[in-house]
Amino acid sequence: MSLDIDSALQLRRNQSLTSIIRHELEQMIERGELSAGERLNENALAARLGVSRGPIREACRGLEQSGLVNVVVNRGVFIRALDGREAAELYEIRAALYGLAGRLLASIVTDEQVAILSGYVAEMDAAMAAGDLNSFYPGNLRFHEAIVEFGGNGRLAAECAAIHREMHLLRRRTLDMPGRMATSNDEHRVILERIAARDPAGAGAALEEHVLISRAALFGPLGHYPDA
Amino acid sequence: MSLDIDSALQLRRNQSLTSIIRHELEQMIERGELSAGERLNENALAARLGVSRGPIREACRGLEQSGLVNVVVNRGVFIRALDGREAAELYEIRAALYGLAGRLLASIVTDEQVAILSGYVAEMDAAMAAGDLNSFYPGNLRFHEAIVEFGGNGRLAAECAAIHREMHLLRRRTLDMPGRMATSNDEHRVILERIAARDPAGAGAALEEHVLISRAALFGPLGHYPDA
DNA sequence: CTTTTGCTGATTGTCAACAGTTTAAGATCC
DNA sequence: GGATCTTAAACTGTTGACAATCAGCAAAAG
Missing domain, CATH: 1.20.120.530 (GntR ligand-binding domain-like)
Structure with missing residues (x-):
């Protein structure tokens, strides 16, 4: 039984809101719920997930570096479109x-x-x-x-x-x-x-x-x- | 001469504090000023660069995704050590x-x-x-x-x-x-x-x-x- | 003397608010 | 009617503050 506790703690340990949100966004992209070119609204996402904009923004910066989104200053983050x-x-x-x-x-x-x-x-x-x-x-x-x-x-x-x-x-x-x-x-x-x-x-x-x-x-x- | 203005604007355009800081940290790693295993102190970095912790954290999430740092929840970001x-x-x-x-x-x-x-x-x-x-x-x-x-x-x-x-x-x-x-x-x-x-x-x-x-x-x- | 327990300072995680920019609708002019 | 300017709403960039967590140390228990 301690295995369950351990794995649960392990999960909790490595999961900040940021990482949870990043993973969630990755899956949404994989499932096609977010289509290429679409813009992510930080406020809407924050409201929908029940968190503030901070973790959302951090997650997006991670996604940017892994090439899944483009970030344009003062305009927002866009799901990347692969030509x-x-x-x-x-x-x-x-x-x-x-x-x-x-x-x-x-x-x-x-x-x-x-x-x-x-x-x-x-x-x-x-x-x-x-x-x-x-x-x-x-x-x-x-x-x-x-x-x-x-x-x-x-x-x-x-x-x-x-x-x-x-x-x-x-x-x-x-x-x-x-x-x-x-x-x-x-x-x-x-x-x-x-x-x-x-x-x-x-x-x-x-x-x-x-x-x-x-x-x-x-x-x-x-x-x-x-x-x- | 408009080239100078244009390129300056272009720089300003695509450069939020986050991207500037990320680039700066990348160069510090490349120059060896940050050695493997070292921990980044968000407050100290923010004070040194004259910005708040938000952009610093966003930059670190980018570095994490590109493999340059490890982020441990509640403990901080560490320069990654390659074994x-x-x-x-x-x-x-x-x-x-x-x-x-x-x-x-x-x-x-x-x-x-x-x-x-x-x-x-x-x-x-x-x-x-x-x-x-x-x-x-x-x-x-x-x-x-x-x-x-x-x-x-x-x-x-x-x-x-x-x-x-x-x-x-x-x-x-x-x-x-x-x-x-x-x-x-x-x-x-x-x-x-x-x-x-x-x-x-x-x-x-x-x-x-x-x-x-x-x-x-x-x-x-x-x-x-x-x-x- | 070793181990455990309970603090204390420091640091990170998260949030809400403010400032600056972009977007889009409405008004004005031709 | 169409184009251009104006203005307000929406949104992003950034900041400072608060709550939660961690490392280290001192005191107490064994």
Whole structure:
């Protein structure tokens, strides 16, 4: 029972109003309740959350630094809008980081971890067979998260998570299009294969390509940037 | 002359006290005036800078998100201390990002850019010949900055700059050891060569290796992490 | 002598109010 | 009718004050 108390205290310890609000805003952005370009009204937010403007402002300065909002002096904070060029740049970086993750993981992966990853792929297969995009997405997410987690570079994992959060700022919300489910999972299978084979270069290349293909799919067959 | 006024207004426009203070603190960390683990006293800082605690706190929340400080509830903000493991992780990420920068640049580099990079290498050669570490360092910095800038991915450049700032949190301050000057510039020459040859894969690999060698040099011949 | 308990000063977390700027509506002029 | 100036409301930037919490020290208990 002391575990509950401990964890509760631990939570209370690291959570000021500022951090709670920042987390809440992050989730609102992730859920799409705050759309790109929208302005945050400090007074309204303060009233709605039952706190004063101080913690709100501090939370916003944190969000600014992590790229989720823009702050314009004397005008307010705006949910950042990712244009095509910025999204393309982000995908490029993401590809490089996933390539690194793949190389790292393939050189230290355990059999248990391979089994877990394999389970995610199976989940996605099932979702695909059922044509259920809503259950495909979380499997996809956990597959990618697990790869960077298992890679052992904690900072890399944090960086990938931050980039993923930032991707939600893209106006075109379909991060993975329905039509790509099948081919995407084929790519997952190749990635898994090469990780299981302890082939760092191969796994890295497969992951890198996987991300770059997503980017191409997002930007359409022509590959040009929208509104850039 | 309107340029002066404009730029002054532009500065005033985008600069609240918060952003000025954040920038000031970043520079203090970079100059080593604030050493790792040290605690920031809000009252003292506010008094010294002639402002109230509000902007100071907002600036610190920004620094927290960019990883330069740790904030502990009810105890204050502490200059973050990078232990060996975290530094190693950061070098790994940095290597991957520079690899990407090299591949990007080699595929789009202009002759003028090659000339500029070549100039930096020459500067470093001169500094090396004079045994002047103090003039080697800025050349080195500009060489690396230029590579990511010329690569055309603005976000990548920002990310590399952020990582570079964060590296200053390492307790062992010699980011590039004197003994490495000669071999380091040899590596620079190889990098430049491959960029000039429009060889993306080669340039990327050379840059990646360059960073990983720096990491190895920092951690000593044994390659183990200090205090990790 | 060691440990615990209860203060005291200092410091952080939060709030409410004031000052300056922006925005937008209304009035005025062409 | 449309454009421009005026003015007031709304909002952000900043400040100072108050409440809550923490570190350190002294006194008391074992």
